[in-house]
Amino acid sequence: MSLRRLVAAALIPLALLASACGGGEGESFGDDSLVIYSGRNENLVGPLIEKLRTATGLDVQVRYGDSAELAAQILEEGADTRADLFFSQDAGALGALSKHRMLAPIAPAALDRVPAEYRGSDGTWVGLSGRSRVIVYDPRTVTAPPKSVFELTDPRWQGKVGWAPTNASFQSFVTALRVLSGEDRARQWLEAMKANGTQTFSNNVNILNAVDEGKLQLGLINHYYWYEKVAERGANGVPSRLAYLPGGDPGALVNVAGVGVLKDSEHAAAAHKAVDFLLGTEAQKYFADTTKEYPLISGVATAAGLPPFDSLKGPEVDLSKLDSIEQTITLLQEVGLV
Template sequence: MRRLVAAALVPLALLASACGGAGGDGQSFDDNSLVIYSGRNKNLVGPLIDKLRTATGLDVQVRYGDSAELAAQILEEGADTRADVFFSQDAGALGALSKHQMLAPAPQELLDRVAARYRSSEGTWVGVSGRSRVIVYDPRTVVAPPKSVFELTDPKWKDKVGWSPTNASFQSFVTALRVVAGEDKARQWLEAMKANGAKSYPNNVEILNAVDDGKLQLGLINHYYWYEKVAENGPNGVPSRLAYLPGGDPGALVNVAGVGMLKGTEHGEAAKKAMDYLLGADAQKYFADTTKEYPLIAGVPTAPGLPPFDSLKGPEVDLSKLDSLEQTITMLQDVGLV
């Protein structure tokens, strides 16, 4: 097991180092606290964590960071990790930890609240909110947006597309691309995009802003960033538009943010209570109303204006098979993108 974890850690640790380190912030935690390692941005879910504290009475402390970096941190810490719960931006990082037996089985009652396709097939993690990959485009310069990510390598889009190779949701998309289209085609697409002048940004927000500012014509992002900006600025304050890709295109991946409980945690009951809250109506309504993601439990409506969740035409891929995050990062490194 130690050899497996060490082998898995290499590409993740390299990425963490390239991005400034995984959790090397000197943060310490009280032994009596429930510790959540969150790959979700503090600005996005910090208010939800505050609501969790109030609703459950738990003493919750949080380490925020990139999902891949935090997965590397947990692998490096091993049995000595202070993480009790891993709250990941995507299924891939959760799957990577599950594959290396770092996550404990979740209570079946919690798993049953979410459709099987949005949770681990082994029962070690469960999705708490859904999102779709989309193409954001500038209608002032783009009459007809592409209908597939494979069209983005066309010379007419040279130097006009933004992406975020270090972002967890992009890395999960590339993992899905590898699973759906095969290793060779995924590598060829990355190389062709790089040769076509795709511009790298640190996150989805900066890609969206670049399109709105006329610096890009197209960008690869998650849907909810656009809807959050529209909610803040009004529809007339956001010039860009979204294209949902049809026909099961890999660029239309429907992924989840999710949670898993660390194996060996000394705060198992508190961890279950936190997971129960995230899969309850209050938190699910927060995802729908505040972050503009899709709630995953029954009875909580989607935010107005979003396409119905069951209308999204993402590729048929088992999210548990996005656990090969290490291979994706190695491919991105080989192509020179991280």
């Protein structure tokens, strides 16, 4: 078996890989099109892609899917990949491609728009927006939410917590947990959570909805899902509340969505033009105002109501070290979660 096939198999089960890449077999792209493999959901970033087309004049086509699955797809395709730009939901999938030398250097002028802690240490990927892991809770039944993810294994929360093990953001959190606390403690936590009856969901939205509907007391999600729902329904229409974990807890990971240009892209100039747009004011305001994420360039304000970005107390972890997504997937498989 080739190295790429081994890596792809470690990244994601091939049965999932075959069905999850937003088109799969028979999908074709125009020879002159800029092709983006996007781990960001079309509902979230589709309007931004339209802005990209308009602002740059590029013919842009997108394959949507899960970030880890798309990273595995790119590794499997190798030098023959049709992807020009990889738009990832998290740093881990970008780091995995960088580790396997699939990404090209990004121009220093673009990298320098973003603080060093939110871009690849080797300069091959750059963060576009920041997101914080949080605990969403139901204040109708929870008066004092946990102050650490390690408290969630307590019997008082048996069957009352939701998570999404196949979600890329959750997998990056587990990777951070492995990096910060060690393999043994990460495994112990996952096994204890499973034994405590933690309920499994396919994504963050379903977890949030379950808490609002009183079906869960607590859930592990990214902050922006809650703020988007509040923007849509108003504060009175969203019963749940968010708990930002203190003291550098692994559950307070501040991750980024970001992009990398494929080393073997046939449209590298267009891909770098797209990166420039995504790091520009218009795109950064979209992340702030529409998706309720944290903009990463200076001069663009965070959306009203969000805690200031510099007030978040996430753990001190080099996002470039979240590239060991293969080991995380293997751990989740061994525990029986994916």
